[in-house]
Amino acid sequence: MTDHLLGKRVDVLDKGWIELIDLLPHPATGISGDLAIVNAARVSFMGESKGDEKDKKLLFYLLRNAHTSPFEMVEFKFRVRAPLVTWWQWVRHRTWNFNAQSGRYTPFEENDFYIPDVWRKQAASNKQASEGQVEPEVNAALTDKLKEHYNEGHRLYEEALQAGVSKEMARLFLPGFSVYYTWVAKVDAHNLMQFLRLRMASDAQYEIRVYAQAIYESFFKPALPWTAEAFDLYGLKKAE
Numbered sequence: 001m002t003d004h005l006l007g008k009r010v011d012v013l014d015k016g017w018i019e020l021i022d023l024l025p026h027p028a029t030g031i032s033g034d035l036a037i038v039n040a041a042r043v044s045f046m047g048e049s050k051g052d053e054k055d056k057k058l059l060f061y062l063l064r065n066a067h068t069s070p071f072e073m074v075e076f077k078f079r080v081r082a083p084l085v086t087w088w089q090w091v092r093h094r095t096w097n098f099n100a101q102s103g104r105y106t107p108f109e110e111n112d113f114y115i116p117d118v119w120r121k122q123a124a125s126n127k128q129a130s131e132g133q134v135e136p137e138v139n140a141a142l143t144d145k146l147k148e149h150y151n152e153g154h155r156l157y158e159e160a161l162q163a164g165v166s167k168e169m170a171r172l173f174l175p176g177f178s179v180y181y182t183w184v185a186k187v188d189a190h191n192l193m194q195f196l197r198l199r200m201a202s203d204a205q206y207e208i209r210v211y212a213q214a215i216y217e218s219f220f221k222p223a224l225p226w227t228a229e230a231f232d233l234y235g236l237k238k239a240e
């Protein structure tokens with residue numbers, strides 16, 4: 001069933017990852033997430049599972065008609081390592097629960113910084129977005145400069161720590177948007193679909209889109225195959 005998903009970790013970006021640390025219903029119950037949704041819906045009229053075909057049909061009906069509360073009966077808890085530029089956008093989704101690594105407590109290492117593969121150009125039509133990429137030689141030069149910037153920022157951070165400055169203040173020297181943080185993040189399936197709809201869309205920033213896509217492909221689809229199928233049909237498209 002879904003027990004192989006617990007503890008599964010997928011790599012994202014250059015140094016990030018997503019790991020599923022808990023799932024409701026827990027795989028040990030033997031109840032699939034899709035069935036938990038159907039069972040929750042049937043409690044409305046005190047019914048039970050009526051076999052795969054009818055259960056799946058009911059689930060599709062629920063999603064198609066925005067009968068959303070049964071989808072809140074399934075929960076995913078992830079441990080996620082992502083750069084701050086990703087978290088900056090992720091935490092806007094208020095229906096998630098988070099607990100973050102403390103930069104006041106844990107020191108940052110030299111290689112705790114995001115290095116993009118490519119430098120995307122400013123999009124012509126959307127002031128918030130990017131498109132294409134710079135020429136390869138410009139790409140390489142920018143990456144070298146970024147690494148220099150990180151090294152200098154981290155050197156100053158270490159210098160401040162050596163001078164007795166607290167971790168909570170020394171981190172002011174770190175390049176803010178690039179530093180990787182590890183968080184625990186929990187969400188139910190209904191609100192996860194809202195997150196996926198917005199953050200897998202083409203106008204979402206690449207640095208969060210890859211996390212949304214990884215969650216969808218590696219965890220959401222295998223944990224909730226019927227729901228994923230219905231979501232592809234009725235729920236994936238972002239409202240215009």
Ligand SMILES: Cc1cc2nc3c(=O)[nH]c(=O)nc-3n(C[C@H](O)[C@H](O)[C@H](O)COP(=O)(O)OP(=O)(O)OC[C@H]3O[C@@H](n4cnc5c(N)ncnc54)[C@H](O)[C@@H]3O)c2cc1C
Nearest residue numbers: 089092093094095096128191194195198199201203204205
């Ligand atoms: C492409 C893109 C660009 C963006 N650009 C910007 C930007 O420039 N500036 C900026 O500030 N943000 C920006 N955002 C963030 C965006 O405005 C939302 O804050 C974010 O996507 C979270 O969406 P949400 O509120 O639907 O999610 P959640 O907070 O997870 O909420 C899910 C749903 O629950 C309901 N809900 C939750 N909390 C409340 C509440 N307190 N009151 C009423 N209903 C609630 C709403 O129906 C909501 O849709 C951008 C998002 C995207 C995808």
